[in-house]
Amino acid sequence: MTEDSRQLQKEYYRGSVNTEFEIVRPRGCGRLYTYFMMYKIRMGLRFLPVPLAGESVLNICCGSGMDAEFLAREGGHVIGLDLSKDAVLRARQRAQRYGFAVHLVVGDAEHLPFRSGAVALGFVHDGLHHIPDPHSAMRELTRVARSAILLIEPANAAVTRLAVKLGISGEYEDAGNYVYRLTRAELITLFHSLRLRHLKIRRYLMYYHHEPRWYYRLFDKEIPFRLLQLAFLFANFTVGRWGNKIMCLAVKDSSDR
DSSP: OOOOHHHHHHHHHHHHHHHHHHHHHTTSEEEEEEEEHHHHHHHHHTTSOSSSSTEEEESSSOTTSHHHHHHHHOOOOEEEEEEEEHHHHHHOOOHHHHHHEHHHHHHHTBBBBTTEEEEEEEESSSSSSGGOHHHHHHHHHHEEEEEEEEEEEEEEHHHHHHHHHHHHSSBBBTTTTTTOBBBBBHHHHHHHHHHHOOOEEEEOOOOOEEEEEOGGGGGSSSHHHHHHHHHHHHHHHHHHGGGGGGEEEEEEOOOGG
């Protein structure tokens, strides 16, 4: 990440976000929004080679701590790292407000301030796409994690390219960063080059706004929520392999730890 892009990210997350929303989400966001957030993370955790409880986890690009909170409540000993000091301060407020333990660090995901093998699991959710060279962050995460690396990120998908053309999605975010979307092939190539060959990769469909729209509340009621949930699960069962999101679990051999 260049110094200019770092500064743009820091400035955006200092003064251009809804502070209270970032601290509390997904609380107060409605049933559908909460379901989507939990679906993504739980899907990844199901594939872990060992239970999360009692294990050390480094959550890079942790933002305001939503993922760190979830990991902590699943029993992980969580370290959250983010480039933005303001995001880290919001994560600290979240931990204090909602009563969970997390160790927070201001740092660069491309140059992690930890020794090799310092934690059991490396985790990132919707953070790599903020980085011009996410491969460098993945290499660093692989170095620091001794057992496994779990990524949940945007995928380079035909449906996304169509959404960009239609103006539904964008190539750049409000923070000014290009949205780097990953492919299955590049993940395989990268992790194989790092001697990680035990990979589980899954594509799936999911779209939501970062801050939920008013109509999300329509799905707080049981019947509308269940109908949409069934449609969502059916869509992923039938065409999810071409979806706009990607989950990758890379597990280290015991000889590499």
